[in-house]
Amino acid sequence: MKTDDLIALxxxxxxxxxxxxxxxxxxxxxxxxxxxxLAIVLAGYGLNHQFPRVLGMPLFWMKLGMPMLVxxxxxxxxxxxxxxxxxxxxxxxxxxxxxxxxWGVAAGQWLAAPPSARAELLWGQTWxxxxxxxxxxxxxxxxxxLGALREMAPTRLRLAGAAAGALAGGxxxxxxxxxxxxxxxxxxxxxxxxxxxxxxALGAWLGPRxxxx
Amino acid sequence: xxxxxxxxxxHRLLLAGLGGDEAAYRRxxxxxxxxxxxxLRRRLFGWPDDVEDLVQECLLAMHNKRHTYQPDQPLTxxxxxxxxxxxxxxxxxxxxxxxxxxxxxxxxPLFAASTHDxxxxxxxxxxxxxxxxxxxxxxxxxxxxxxxxxxxxxxxTGLSESAVKVGIHRGLKVLAARxxxxxxxxxxx
Numbered sequence: 001m002k003t004d005d006l007i008a009l010x011x012x013x014x015x016x017x018x019x020x021x022x023x024x025x026x027x028x029x030x031x032x033x034x035x036x037x038l039a040i041v042l043a044g045y046g047l048n049h050q051f052p053r054v055l056g057m058p059l060f061w062m063k064l065g066m067p068m069l070v071x072x073x074x075x076x077x078x079x080x081x082x083x084x085x086x087x088x089x090x091x092x093x094x095x096x097x098x099x100x101x102x103w104g105v106a107a108g109q110w111l112a113a114p115p116s117a118r119a120e121l122l123w124g125q126t127w128x129x130x131x132x133x134x135x136x137x138x139x140x141x142x143x144x145x146l147g148a149l150r151e152m153a154p155t156r157l158r159l160a161g162a163a164a165g166a167l168a169g170g171x172x173x174x175x176x177x178x179x180x181x182x183x184x185x186x187x188x189x190x191x192x193x194x195x196x197x198x199x200x201a202l203g204a205w206l207g208p209r210x211x212x213x
Numbered sequence: 214x215x216x217x218x219x220x221x222x223x224h225r226l227l228l229a230g231l232g233g234d235e236a237a238y239r240r241x242x243x244x245x246x247x248x249x250x251x252x253l254r255r256r257l258f259g260w261p262d263d264v265e266d267l268v269q270e271c272l273l274a275m276h277n278k279r280h281t282y283q284p285d286q287p288l289t290x291x292x293x294x295x296x297x298x299x300x301x302x303x304x305x306x307x308x309x310x311x312x313x314x315x316x317x318x319x320x321x322p323l324f325a326a327s328t329h330d331x332x333x334x335x336x337x338x339x340x341x342x343x344x345x346x347x348x349x350x351x352x353x354x355x356x357x358x359x360x361x362x363x364x365x366x367x368x369x370t371g372l373s374e375s376a377v378k379v380g381i382h383r384g385l386k387v388l389a390a391r392x393x394x395x396x397x398x399x400x401x402x
Contacts, residue, residue: 001269006273007242007246010242021280
């Protein structure tokens with residue numbers, strides 16, 4: 001086939017382009033994924049039994065806020081990486097900031113605690129299940145985000161997959177925080193971080209496999 | 214009268230095309246093909262036969278992904294990123310990334326050169342079209358090749374108007390996927 005024939009084929013009745021911009025489409029997909037994550041927590045885990053008393057605790061808000069900031073920044077990054085020729089941008093600094101703040105608070109709490117209380121701060125009651133649970137709850141968001149990216153045109157597949165993973169990990173951790181009974185910063189700094197790293201690794205592995213176009 | 218530089222002209226035509234101006238969109242694709250051909254010919258020095266196939270693959274990809282272009286972005290960057298992505302895919306299939314003439318990372322003045330002396334593509338697009346399921350093939354044939362309107366096509370095929378549009382959209386996506394798949398098979402042969 002001649003290229004001119006292909007051009008004629010593509011242009012004929014091409015019509016106006018009305019598909020949503022990448023950011024809007026990604027946001028829509030993530031909302032659906034969040035519903036899935038919420039369903040898992042509400043049906044499978046249940047809300048924190050101290051609700052609504054935890055709403056008055058600063059640490060609860062850190063547990064919720066840090067992953068949300070990670071998710072938001074990763075989402076901006078993923079939406080940018082979904083468009084050819086657009087660099088990842090500076091949103092990565094937001095993720096770094098969230099991690100640094102949590103580690104700072106965790107270090108402060110750790111140093112202020114008597115050595116005998118430190119083990120409890122780090123391991124809590126639920127360290128065995130925490131990271132795995134966050135990874136599980138992040139899955140619907142990861143599937144939704146990768147599905148949305150497939151409709152776009154990422155050209156750096158591993159990075160785009162990892163960004164989708166960080167978006168899912170942050171969202172999953174924030175939703176898990178509604179259940180999680182732990183209230184210590186060192187616990188969050190270690191186990192939440194590990195939980196969020198799982199979908200990042202999965203996303204980076206899946207990226208070149210499922211995002212190819 | 215001065216001729217506008219290619220970036221400005223292509224940008225204008227693309228935006229008009231995205232707004233529904235078919236003639237502008239056709240002109241955009243024609244000019245774009247010339248630039249892609251010159252760019253890829255320089256990079257595929259060892260495989261002149263692949264150039265036109267890859268030009269077509271890039272055009273189809275850019276058409277299918279045109280919603281990822283936002284007007285404030287430099288058009289060169291968008292076009293270059295897609296052309297580079299498709300080029301690397303081809304070279305990877307050939308297992309020959311090191312055979313490149315220029316380093317790929319370098320931001321290339323993609324619109325600097327243009328050539329319209331096209332060789333025929335080797336790939337048989339019409340044959341590929343024939344292999345699509347009827348729900349996709351018929352709408353593409355009627356609307357895209359015979360130039361019927363969506364409404365006329367719907368009447369002729371008994372499909373709803375939205376099914377016609379979906380069929381075209383999906384069919385072009387399947388064709389783009391088969392472009393890549395066919396090449397990867399060749400690469401392994």
